[in-house]
Amino acid sequence: MMNFQTTLTTSSLVLTECAISERLRRDEGVRLHPTLFNTPLIYDSNGRKKLAEIYLQYRDIAAQASLPILLCAPTWRVDRTRLAEAGFDESLLTDAVSFMREIQAKRVDSQSAVYVGGLIGPKNDCYKPDESLNADAAEKYHGWQIDRLAAAGIDCIVAQTIPAVSEALGMARALSSCGIPALISFVINSKARILDSTPLLDAINHIDSQVKNPPLGYMVNCVYPTFIRAQEQEPELFQRLIGIQANSSSLDHSQLDGAAILHQDDLQHWGENMLQLNRKFGVKILGGCCGTDGYYLRYLTEHINAR
Template identity: 50%
Template sequence: MSILSELLARHPKILAECAIAERLRRTPGITLHPTLFNTPLIYGPAEARAAMSSLYQEYLDAAGEADLPLLLTAPTWRLDAERIATAGVSDSINEDAVSYLLQIRDQYRSSSPVLVGALTGPKNDCYRPDLAPTAEESENFHSRQIEQLAETPADFLLSQTLPAVGEALGIARAMAATNKPYLISFCTGLDGKVLDGTPLPEAMDFIDQRVSRPPDGYFVNCTHPRFITANYGVGTLTRLIGIQANASSKDVTQLDASTATEADPVEDWASAMLDLHAKHQVPTLGGCCGTTLAHMAQLIQPKKK
C-alpha cells in the first residue's frame, strides 16, 4: 500500500491546500510569470518568495491545530518541457520547486501527517476540452515532466485541471510507469461532467481499465461541490477521493472571464463541501480559485447556524 493509500485508508477527513497562485496574483507588489505563474518565485525576489511560503505555512498551521492530515502540492503546475524551454529557465526548476516545498514541510513539526505532491497541468486551456491532446499526444507531451517529478522525493504525483478524459489517460499512463502513487483531477461543469461531456463515473472507469497501474483515486477541482451532489447518487462515485473547489458556484467559463475574485459566502461553500463529504464519503477537502485560509477554517470548524 502506498503512503497515499495508507493515509486515505486511515483518515476519513483530510485537508488539501486552498488557492496559492490565485492568492498571490491578487497580492500587491507580486507579479506572476506569464506562462510559469508563481513557480519562479521560489528563486525570489525575497519578499515574493516569503509571501508564497507564508501561504503554505498558513495551511500547515491550520491543519496542525486541527490535528488533521494535509496534502500540499509543489508549484510545478505549468512546468512541462515546452514551457520551460520557451521561458528560458533552468531545466532543474521542477526539482527545485519540489525541494522548496519539502523544505517548508520538513521545517514544520506536526503530529498530523503532511504529504507533498508534485503537480502537473493540461497542455492547453483548462476550460477548452476541444484543445486537449489525444491520449497518445498527451503521454508524449507530459512524460518528460512526469519523469522529472517522479525522481524527486515528492510523496505523490497529481495532475490537475484536466478538461478531457483523453488527455487524462495519457497522463495516467505516464504516471503509472513511475514508482510514485498518483492522482488524476478533472475540471467539471454545472452538469457534474468532465468538461468534454463525460460523466465522472465513466471517466474514472475509463482510465482505470486502460492503465497498467490505476490512480490511487480521483479529484475534481476548479468546480463547485453542488455540481457533483446535484448530479450523482450515493454509491456512484466510489473512486472520487478529493475536491478542491472554487469559492463561487458560477460555471467555470464565467469565472475565467471575470476580472475580480468571485465567491459565495464562506459558510455556504463549506456547507456544500461537507454535504459532498457526507453523501459520497469524499475524504479530501480543499480549495481552488477564490478560496483562502477562511475557507479551510470553515472546513475544520464550521460555524453553527
C-alpha cells in the same frame, strides 16, 4: 510518518491547499510569470516569502485540527516546452520540490502529517477541451515532467484541471509506470460532466479499465461543490471520486476565467456543501481553488464534527 497512500486509506478527512497562485495574482507586490505562473517566485526573496506564508497558513490550520494535509509544489504546467520557452531548465522542478520540503520541515507535528505533492496540468487551456491532447500524445508529452517529479522524491503526483478524458488517459498511462501515487483531477460543469461532455463516472471507469495501475483516485477542482450533483450520482462514483478543490463561487468557468473581480458565494453554503460530500459520500480530500483562502479551509476544520 505513514506514506500518503496509507494515510488516504486510513483517514476520513485529508486536507489539501486552497488557492495559491490566484491569491498571489491579486497581490500588488507580486508579479507572476506569464507562462510559469508562481513557480519562479521561489528564486525571488519577496516572492518566496509570500509563497511560504500562504503554504504555512494552510499547514497551520491542518495542525490545529490534527489533520493530515497534502501541499503541492508549484509545478502546474511546468513542462519541458514551457521551461524551454521561458529560459529555465528542469532544475526549476527539483528546486520547487525542495522548497516544499523546507515548508514541510518548518512545522513538524506527529498528529498532522504533511505530504508533498507535485502538480501537472493540461498542455493547453484547461477550459477548452477541444485543445486537449489525445491519449498517445499526452502520455509522451506529460511523461517527461512526471518522470522528473518522481525523481525529485515527491509523495504524490496530482494531474489537475483536466478538461478531457483523452488527455487524462494519456496522463494516467504515464503515471501508471512512475511508481508514485497519483490523483487525476477533472474540471467539470454544473451538470457533473467533464468539459468534453463525458459524464464523470464514465470517464473514471474508462481510464480505470485502460490503465495497468490506475490512479489512487480521482478529484475535481476549479468547480463549485454542488457541480458534482452528488445526490443524483450512482454510489459507485464515490468509490473512486475521493477529492475536491472547490471554487468559492458557483459561477461557471466562462464567467470566472480571468475575472478582475473576486467572486465569492456565502462561505457557510460553500462549507456545508463540502462537508456533506465528506460526511455523506465519503469524499476524503477537501480543499479550495479560485477565490478561497485560509478562511475556507478553517471553516472545514471547525465544522467537520458538527452534525
